Amino acid sequence: MYATSYHRASSVEDAVKLRGEHEEGRYLSGGMTLIATMKQRLAAPSDLIDLRHIPDLKGVSVDGRNVRIGAGTPHADVAGSSMLRSVCPAICALAGMIGDPHVRHMGTIGGSIANNDPAADYPAAMLGLGATIITDRRWLAADDFFTGMFETALEEGEMVTAVTFEAPEKAGYAKFANPASRYALTGVFVAKRGDGVRVAVTGAGADGVFRHAGMEAALAETWSPDSVAGTEVAPADLLSDMHASPDYRANLVKVMAKRAVMAAG
Amino acid sequence: MAKVTLTVNGRRVSEDCDDRMLLVHFIRDKLGLTGTHVGCDTTQCGTCVVHMDGRSVKSCSVLAVQAAGSDVTTIEGLAAQGDLHPVQAAFKEHHGLQCGFCTPGMVMTAVDMIHRHGGQLDEATVRHELEGNICRCTGYHNIVKAVLAANADMQAGREAAE
Numbered sequence: 001m002y003a004t005s006y007h008r009a010s011s012v013e014d015a016v017k018l019r020g021e022h023e024e025g026r027y028l029s030g031g032m033t034l035i036a037t038m039k040q041r042l043a044a045p046s047d048l049i050d051l052r053h054i055p056d057l058k059g060v061s062v063d064g065r066n067v068r069i070g071a072g073t074p075h076a077d078v079a080g081s082s083m084l085r086s087v088c089p090a091i092c093a094l095a096g097m098i099g100d101p102h103v104r105h106m107g108t109i110g111g112s113i114a115n116n117d118p119a120a121d122y123p124a125a126m127l128g129l130g131a132t133i134i135t136d137r138r139w140l141a142a143d144d145f146f147t148g149m150f151e152t153a154l155e156e157g158e159m160v161t162a163v164t165f166e167a168p169e170k171a172g173y174a175k176f177a178n179p180a181s182r183y184a185l186t187g188v189f190v191a192k193r194g195d196g197v198r199v200a201v202t203g204a205g206a207d208g209v210f211r212h213a214g215m216e217a218a219l220a221e222t223w224s225p226d227s228v229a230g231t232e233v234a235p236a237d238l239l240s241d242m243h244a245s246p247d248y249r250a251n252l253v254k255v256m257a258k259r260a261v262m263a264a265g
Numbered sequence: 266m267a268k269v270t271l272t273v274n275g276r277r278v279s280e281d282c283d284d285r286m287l288l289v290h291f292i293r294d295k296l297g298l299t300g301t302h303v304g305c306d307t308t309q310c311g312t313c314v315v316h317m318d319g320r321s322v323k324s325c326s327v328l329a330v331q332a333a334g335s336d337v338t339t340i341e342g343l344a345a346q347g348d349l350h351p352v353q354a355a356f357k358e359h360h361g362l363q364c365g366f367c368t369p370g371m372v373m374t375a376v377d378m379i380h381r382h383g384g385q386l387d388e389a390t391v392r393h394e395l396e397g398n399i400c401r402c403t404g405y406h407n408i409v410k411a412v413l414a415a416n417a418d419m420q421a422g423r424e425a426a427e
């Protein structure tokens with residue numbers, strides 16, 4: 001790891017100010033991606049602004065069907081929130097599948113979505129739930145937030161502070177985990193809402209997380225795993241790497257979509 | 266350079282270190298507590314698991330400066346007055362190790378797991394929860410047995426105390 005300077009922020013304002021003072025700095029949340037990346041010398045921020053001690057960034061709140069999750073909430077707390085489970089068990093299940101117990105104790109939802117790893121789980125949930133991403137300066141629809149592989153609409157120094165969404169009627173997530181890394185080789189999040197169905201796919205897209213219009217239409221017509229069978233997934237837009245070919249991933253998208261609908265019930 | 270002060274196994278310690286020093290190196294090289302191992306150094310194998318403020322973390326993926334002010338427990342902090350912790354005793358009893366390299370991480374993981382699940386721990390849960398810990402010798406069967414036995418033992422202890 002290259003040398004870096006550590007700063008511990010006490011509030012969102014403090015963090016944004018510190019970040020503004022260090023052009024080559026990075027926010028550090030749980031660090032479960034950033035520290036590993038720095039160890040491999042793939043990232044070399046001059047300064048780290050630690051967000052883990054900002055109380056305002058932590059916690060889950062549920063008001064009727066409206067959910068708000070602080071950006072600094074660890075995966076373990078999302079997975080274990082009984083309040084959240086009562087309105088949207090799918091996101092608890094998804095959080096409980098990320099990494100391993102130790103990673104879930106440190107890694108946060110804000111860190112995950114700001115990084116937008118093409119194989120991360122949370123981007124699929126945010127896009128599938130039609131969530132709104134709240135930053136220190138604005139509100140962004142998930143549809144506008146995830147812009148490509150490791151790319152988001154976040155501006156220089158902008159920080160995710162929370163996410164919010166309305167709990168859907170039904171939702172489910174299924175992932176085929178890479179056996180070594182536990183990242184999604186393909187993961188599909190489905191949600192049925194009053195205004196239609198959303199299907200979000202992670203791990204498979206060459207440009208990161210994406211929605212599948214064909215599956216959304218088919219499931220809106222008939223909410224059943226069989227509805228997915230007749231849809232087409234174009235391999236041309238999918239990732240190709242040592243773990244899986246685009247054709248294999250295209251098949252996995254359908255299989256995981258079926259399982260996600262089954263999980264949703 | 267930072268001055269990092271934290272509590273390790275109930276003892277308050279303070280050491281100078283680079284901001285980039287990993288918690289596991291701080292524990293091993295600055296404090297001389299070499300029970301916490303470095304296996305893969307890439308957040309996968311789990312030999313470096315310690316507890317930070319009561320939660321298991323991989324100390325190869327946390328900076329020492331991030332842990333400043335926290336309460337850390339390592340494998341050396343488990344046995345009270347030289348008596349094996351019930352999880353350590355169960356690993357011995359059920360032969361939950363062969364070469365022993367992964368054992369500190371396995372034991373710290375098991376203690377955290379039992380703490381979180383209480384009496385509700387079954388074999389499937391133990392296997393799922395061991396996802397972040399790799400053992401290349403045992404095939405995991407005896408580790409799972411040891412964790413379940415320790416859980417039963419600790420549950421009996423909890424009930425007796427009530």
